[in-house]
Amino acid sequence: MIIWRRKTGPLLRWSRLVHLIVGAGIPLLCSAAWGYPGLGWGCVGSMVAGVLWEIGTIRLWLWLGTSHPWADVLDLGAWWVGTVAVALMMG
Numbered sequence: 001m002i003i004w005r006r007k008t009g010p011l012l013r014w015s016r017l018v019h020l021i022v023g024a025g026i027p028l029l030c031s032a033a034w035g036y037p038g039l040g041w042g043c044v045g046s047m048v049a050g051v052l053w054e055i056g057t058i059r060l061w062l063w064l065g066t067s068h069p070w071a072d073v074l075d076l077g078a079w080w081v082g083t084v085a086v087a088l089m090m091g
Helices: 014-064 072-091
Strands: none
Touching: 014 072
8 A cells, every 4th residue: 555645736736835833833832942952852853743743644535535645755845844943043
């Protein structure tokens, strides 16, 4: 069974911007709350949360019948780009 697959359609989508913002927001909030240790753990947690979210969309597809029954590798990439960008800017 294929788990990871790219969505069809354009490369730049509004949903990828949302993934990038959420991926950047988690470490930013953790950094604001707990400083540098929070930034580090926030980055790790954000990357794990991104993987879990994308795998969870498979279940959402089964329950809600959305249009994409796989975890989107480019959405995950956008999430991780947001996380890494914050790590590089704040660290």
